Amino acid sequence: AQSVTQPDIHITVSEGASLELRCNYSYGATPYLFWYVQSPGQGLQLLLKYFSGDTLVQGIKGFEAEFKRSQSSFNLRKPSVHWSDAAEYFCAVGTDGNEKLTFGTGTRLTIIP
Amino acid sequence: DARVTQTPRHKVTEMGQEVTMRCQPILGHNTVFWYRQTMMQGLELLAYFRNRAPLDDSGMPKDRFSAEMPDATLATLKIQPSEPRDSAVYFCASGLSGTLWELFFGEGSRLTVL
Numbered sequence: 001a002q003s004v005t006q007p008d009i010h011i012t013v014s015e016g017a018s019l020e021l022r023c024n025y026s027y028g029a030t031p032y033l034f035w036y037v038q039s040p041g042q043g044l045q046l047l048l049k050y051f052s053g054d055t056l057v058q059g060i061k062g063f064e065a066e067f068k069r070s071q072s073s074f075n076l077r078k079p080s081v082h083w084s085d086a087a088e089y090f091c092a093v094g095t096d097g098n099e100k101l102t103f104g105t106g107t108r109l110t111i112i113p
Numbered sequence: 114d115a116r117v118t119q120t121p122r123h124k125v126t127e128m129g130q131e132v133t134m135r136c137q138p139i140l141g142h143n144t145v146f147w148y149r150q151t152m153m154q155g156l157e158l159l160a161y162f163r164n165r166a167p168l169d170d171s172g173m174p175k176d177r178f179s180a181e182m183p184d185a186t187l188a189t190l191k192i193q194p195s196e197p198r199d200s201a202v203y204f205c206a207s208g209l210s211g212t213l214w215e216l217f218f219g220e221g222s223r224l225t226v227l
Binding site for chain 2: 032034036041042043044045046049090092094099100101103104105106
């Protein structure tokens with residue numbers, strides 16, 4: 001069975017600084033990988049997804065993520081964060097033949113002025 | 114702007130009471146998921162439907178939880194009787210088979226059982 005690990009429970013970043021959120025997955029074959037964002041009091045919103053092809057994927061709100069098979073990772077990055085990026089971020093994995101997404105435990109991002 | 118609508122947004126009830134949460138998926142979406150979010154367990158999949166038929170409810174406590182889709186525009190999640198450990202935020206999400214995992218989430222129903 002597939003699994004997702006987000007090693008960082010909480011990250012604090014200064015506004016304007018760069019950001020990298022870590023995600024590691026466990027799955028025998030090529031996974032389908034996702035990042036979702038949850039703003040306070042809201043549901044989750046899809047930021048970006050990786051199915052195949054180019055390992056660097058672009059998403060909404062200026063986010064990108066890179067799939068690294070050798071490291072079983074799919075880290076989320078943003079070159080310069082804005083106060084509105086404060087939220088909880090979830091990495092998720094889907095696999096062929098399984099319609100269910102497996103979510104990580106989330107990383108809470110705090111932005112300081 | 115198409116979105117998933119959930120009601121109620123907040124519910125406080127006493128132990129033993131019946132609770133019903135409702136979800137209106139995005140028009141045209143044929144797959145509906147129910148998730149529960151708690152601090153301890155994170156996001157857990159409770160059940161999901163395709164074309165109104167239940168495909169998997171293995172994540173749901175069978176003795177007290179039930180999920181249905183009376184029609185394509187309404188999904189319900191019922192808890193009877195409710196217990197304090199059911200306190201959580203319950204999310205509904207919808208999607209299209211063929212674009213699976215690209216889920217659209219509602220804003221959630223926050224349930225508190227006293």
